[in-house]
Amino acid sequence: MATKMTGAQIIVEALKREGVDIVFGYPGGAVIDIYDELYRTPEIKHVLVRHEQGATHAADGLARSTGKVGVCLVTSGPGATNTVTGIATAYMDSIPIVVLTGQVPTKLIGNDAFQEVDITGITRPCTKHNFLVKRVEDLAWTLKAAFHIARTGRPGPVLVDLPKDIQQAKTDFHWPEEIRLRSYNPVYEPHKRQVEKAYRLLESSTRPVILVGGGVISSGAHEEVRELAELLHIPVTMTLMGLGGFPGTHEYSLGMLGMHGTYYANMAVANSDLIIAVGARFDDRVTGKVDAFAPMAKIVHIDIDPTSIQKNVRVDVPIVGDCKRSLAKLLEIIKEVGRPSKLWKEQFKEWWEQIDIWRRRYPLTYKQDGEHIKPQFVIEKLYQLTKGEAIVCTEVGQNQMWTAQFYKFDKPRTLLSSGGLGTMGYGFPAAIGAQMANPDKLVLDIAGDGSIQMNIQEMATAMDQRLPIKVIILNNGYLGMVRQWQELFYDRRYSAVQFATIPDFVKLAEAYGAVGLRATKPEEVEGVLKKALETNNLVLVDIHIAPEEGVFPMVPAGRATTEMILV
Amino acid sequence: MEKKHTLSVLVENTPGALARIVGLFAGRGFNIDSLCVAETLDPTLSHLTLVTHGDDMIIEQIIKQLRRLIDVYKVVDVTEEGEFVEREMALIKVRAEKETRAEVLRMCDIFRCKVVDVSPRTYTVEVTGPESKIEAVIELLKPLGIKELVRTGLIAMKREKKSA
Numbered sequence: 138m139a140t141k142m143t144g145a146q147i148i149v150e151a152l153k154r155e156g157v158d159i160v161f162g163y164p165g166g167a168v169i170d171i172y173d174e175l176y177r178t179p180e181i182k183h184v185l186v187r188h189e190q191g192a193t194h195a196a197d198g199l200a201r202s203t204g205k206v207g208v209c210l211v212t213s214g215p216g217a218t219n220t221v222t223g224i225a226t227a228y229m230d231s232i233p234i235v236v237l238t239g240q241v242p243t244k245l246i247g248n249d250a251f252q253e254v255d256i257t258g259i260t261r262p263c264t265k266h267n268f269l270v271k272r273v274e275d276l277a278w279t280l281k282a283a284f285h286i287a288r289t290g291r292p293g294p295v296l297v298d299l300p301k302d303i304q305q306a307k308t309d310f311h312w313p314e315e316i317r318l319r320s321y322n323p324v325y326e327p328h329k330r331q332v333e334k335a336y337r338l339l340e341s342s343t344r345p346v347i348l349v350g351g352g353v354i355s356s357g358a359h360e361e362v363r364e365l366a367e368l369l370h371i372p373v374t375m376t377l378m379g380l381g382g383f384p385g386t387h388e389y390s391l392g393m394l395g396m397h398g399t400y401y402a403n404m405a406v407a408n409s410d411l412i413i414a415v416g417a418r419f420d421d422r423v424t425g426k427v428d429a430f431a432p433m434a435k436i437v438h439i440d441i442d443p444t445s446i447q448k449n450v451r452v453d454v455p456i457v458g459d460c461k462r463s464l465a466k467l468l469e470i471i472k473e474v475g476r477p478s479k480l481w482k483e484q485f486k487e488w489w490e491q492i493d494i495w496r497r498r499y500p501l502t503y504k505q506d507g508e509h510i511k512p513q514f515v516i517e518k519l520y521q522l523t524k525g526e527a528i529v530c531t532e533v534g535q536n537q538m539w540t541a542q543f544y545k546f547d548k549p550r551t552l553l554s555s556g557g558l559g560t561m562g563y564g565f566p567a568a569i570g571a572q573m574a575n576p577d578k579l580v581l582d583i584a585g586d587g588s589i590q591m592n593i594q595e596m597a598t599a600m601d602q603r604l605p606i607k608v609i610i611l612n613n614g615y616l617g618m619v620r621q622w623q624e625l626f627y628d629r630r631y632s633a634v635q636f637a638t639i640p641d642f643v644k645l646a647e648a649y650g651a652v653g654l655r656a657t658k659p660e661e662v663e664g665v666l667k668k669a670l671e672t673n674n675l676v677l678v679d680i681h682i683a684p685e686e687g688v689f690p691m692v693p694a695g696r697a698t699t700e701m702i703l704v
Numbered sequence: 705m706e707k708k709h710t711l712s713v714l715v716e717n718t719p720g721a722l723a724r725i726v727g728l729f730a731g732r733g734f735n736i737d738s739l740c741v742a743e744t745l746d747p748t749l750s751h752l753t754l755v756t757h758g759d760d761m762i763i764e765q766i767i768k769q770l771r772r773l774i775d776v777y778k779v780v781d782v783t784e785e786g787e788f789v790e791r792e793m794a795l796i797k798v799r800a801e802k803e804t805r806a807e808v809l810r811m812c813d814i815f816r817c818k819v820v821d822v823s824p825r826t827y828t829v830e831v832t833g834p835e836s837k838i839e840a841v842i843e844l845l846k847p848l849g850i851k852e853l854v855r856t857g858l859i860a861m862k863r864e865k866k867s868a
């Protein structure tokens with residue numbers, strides 16, 4: 138039986154039916170009716186942030202850490218424009234979030250009304266899809282479609298713009314349990330013939346590599362990747378977004394590839410004769426100079442989004458489909474053929490010998506100087522102390538790369554990092570989202586002194602919610618990643634990479650009622666980190682690291698990935 | 705190798721759908737040579753004929769990117785589908801003074817154009833045909849003095865097989 142409901146009631150009811158229990162948001166005139174409804178809805182926890190960008194990153198952090206759709210709610214105009222960076226961040230990394238924005242009443246749209254902005258126009262190129270709801274009768278269906286589009290296929294952000302009069306209008310409530318969009322049918326099941334072709338390439342290969350991307354995480358294909366690697370004895374490398382898609386501590390793991398990847402991962406890919414790319418999009422940070430990328434390799438590319446395939450590199454066997462199902466099919470064929478695992482091992486024996494030479498020649502490493510705290514040492518210590526069990530968010534820059542290199546991610550959804558857009562200020566609000574969704578887990582934000590100041594205001598949000606997040610600031614007193622480029626490629630002309638004023642992070646923490654800790658000498662690091670981890674409160678740890686430490690290896694932009702600058 | 709492609713695109717008849725398509729081309733640096741939009745028999749779908757150019761990899765990306773849009777129902781690369789009919793229409797307002805009026809009419813006759821408006825000093829000529837014909841007519845009328853020119857852009861349709 139249908140009952141008459143207001144638009145605002147329908148919106149809240151839709152959230153409940155989609156299983157949403159946490160919404161990150163910030164109120165205003167254009168969403169006051171929805172807020173009034175939330176006031177009466179104890180099942181949905183609303184987290185009041187301090188800036189709408191924070192709300193989007195928090196929703197994103199919730200999504201990345203759980204696989205669910207993150208939701209945020211903001212008002213029209215400036216509330217809506219403040220979400221754009223967060224939406225673009227989620228879009229670039231294919232993260233499912235639904236952003237609900239208030240809008241001026243339909244009859245005022247286009248009139249330059251107070252706090253009106255064309256947010257569907259603004260976000261068209263950085264959402265998977267967006268909607269402006271013009272009739273209250275369309276509301277339930279639109280919300281259902283928004284969640285469906287956000288989470289299926291290649292996931293991504295969906296924005297729904299909600300004019301105020303629609304929130305107030307009444308209609309019968311019909312919730313569509315199923316939704317079918319004739320123009321949107323993502324393909325999950327791979328083409329069997331293509332998978333067979335991939336198998337045949339494996340049979341004739343002697344130097345294969347599995348390349349794991351973010352798609353493995355989003356499709357939950359980590360078990361299948363592991364089974365494939367172990368069954369056939371193939372080395373595995375990961376993109377930044379793929380870290381955790383295969384255990385970083387596994388003997389077959391080569392770690393991350395690309396601009397700041399390991400020497401041996403880049404060498405293996407460059408010399409391979411077959412790359413099985415699973416849910417990776419061959420970003421320029423991964424390929425380096427495209428013409429010189431893996432010149433001898435045949436490429437099998439599994440991706441649910443056909444546009445990712447053949448976009449940057451030529452592909453020999455495209456497989457359009459879900460990573461998990463495609464690998465399952467490949468494993469099925471492997472088991473059907475039943476070639477003994479020993480034979481595969483034999484087939485790749487020389488390959489492994491070569492890889493082990495590379496591994497021994499240039500392992501991931503850094504030099505201690507006895508005086509400065511080395512950031513890599515901090516990450517190693519963090520890894521040991523947390524036993525690799527934390528959910529680790531990062532900011533952007535050197536801090537992010539050191540984390541990717543030195544924290545070994547064994548499980549999916551444990552590294553939350555803005556890869557595609559590289560959004561400074563992402564990590565801390567993302568940590569808030571992750572901690573809200575995972576109250577029993579340890580959540581870290583590994584930060585830079587620059588990035589942390591981009592959304593520092595969310596300290597208050599974390600305190601409101603009593604979130605015991607540990608923010609580890611690798612404080613080099615520089616916009617370090619930019620400084621590193623200036624050092625290497627601009628003759629050390631350090632233009633605009635040093636702040637004249639840096640707040641006292643310990644006092645700042647205390648000002649918010651959090652705990653501030655500091656380490657300035659190597660011998661203090663372990664104690665300070667232990668103390669932070671034992672503290673049941675938000676902690677800001679200010680670690681003064683070697684100011685001019687670089688991230689190595691490094692492939693200069695536009696160069697072949699074999700042209701690495703080593704330590 | 706760069707090549708011209710005519711794409712036939714069916715999209716949901718929703719506000720913003722066209723903006724999404726045009727935005728996609730602008731945002732990714734693809735070319736639009738011409739674009740024609742109109743209703744179809746099914747009022748919930750619009751039809752677009754889009755002429756673009758690029759090498760094989762670009763065209764492949766354009767088609768995939770179009771298909772990725774949630775509102776796009778179907779994309780066909782007419783150029784790759786074998787034989788097709790293509791038509792464009794142009795209205796050409798050409799100077800037609802005493803001494804050239806007969807000349808204009810003669811050309812219209814040869815190219816089977818229609819004169820659709822007449823003034824003491826001009827003829828407005830309607831010409832329909834494949835792009836090559838439109839261009840030929842324009843070239844021939846140019847020396848006489850074209851005052852105004854409006855073209856519709858191309859529409860195209862696949863030819864049915866002649867034998868069963």
Ligand SMILES: Cc1cc2nc3c(=O)[nH]c(=O)nc-3n(C[C@H](O)[C@H](O)[C@H](O)COP(=O)(O)OP(=O)(O)OC[C@H]3O[C@@H](n4cnc5c(N)ncnc54)[C@H](O)[C@@H]3O)c2cc1C
Nearest residue numbers: 350351352356376377378395396397418441460556557559
């Ligand atoms: C300072 C900085 C330095 C960086 N350095 C590096 C570096 O050295 N190395 C590196 O790797 N990255 C680096 N990055 C990150 C880089 O910019 C890209 O974000 C990253 O390489 C992309 O990872 P990905 O290819 O796994 O793609 P993602 O962006 O994770 O894309 C996932 C792919 O999987 C597909 N997919 C999604 N779901 C499914 C599914 N269910 N089934 C099948 N396919 C699916 C999608 O269609 C997409 O093609 C750096 C970023 C920054 C900010």
Ligand SMILES: Cc1ncc(C[n+]2csc(CCOP(=O)(O)OP(=O)(O)O)c2C)c(N)n1
Nearest residue numbers: 534535536559561585586587588616617618
């Ligand atoms: C919002 C935003 N602005 C600018 C940049 C460009 N940028 C990339 S890394 C970086 C420096 C980051 O400094 P910090 O947070 O201190 O990290 P560090 O590299 O020193 O570890 C800058 C400015 C960016 N990625 N994001």
Ligand SMILES: [Mg+2]
Nearest residue numbers: 585586615617
């Ligand atoms: Mg810094």
